[in-house]
Amino acid sequence: MDAYKKNAVLTCPHCGLRQGVVMATQAVVSNVQCNGCGRTIRAKDGEHCVYCAHGDTPCPPAQREKEEKDYCWGCTSGLAG
Numbered sequence: 001m002d003a004y005k006k007n008a009v010l011t012c013p014h015c016g017l018r019q020g021v022v023m024a025t026q027a028v029v030s031n032v033q034c035n036g037c038g039r040t041i042r043a044k045d046g047e048h049c050v051y052c053a054h055g056d057t058p059c060p061p062a063q064r065e066k067e068e069k070d071y072c073w074g075c076t077s078g079l080a081g
């Protein structure tokens with residue numbers, strides 16, 4: 001399955017510009033340059049990544065992590081296929 005949301009809107013904490021971004025599906029991105037003010041948008045301490053910190057959608061790795069946590073392998077193993 002690769003149905004994770006890849007599009008997010010990132011809000012710059014410096015100038016408030018909202019910009020649409022396409023997130024990497026595997027990489028955890030900790031900083032992105034703002035198109036408005038040119039400053040670096042960073043994840044805060046304790047935040048997973050810049051998208052989780054400043055975006056409107058958690059990044060694909062975080063979406064996947066949550067899904068795997070919610071998913072019980074023990075209940076479904078042997079049923080697949």
Ligand SMILES: [Zn+2]
Nearest residue numbers: 012015034037
């Ligand atoms: Zn900015």
Ligand SMILES: [Zn+2]
Nearest residue numbers: 048049052059
């Ligand atoms: Zn993240």
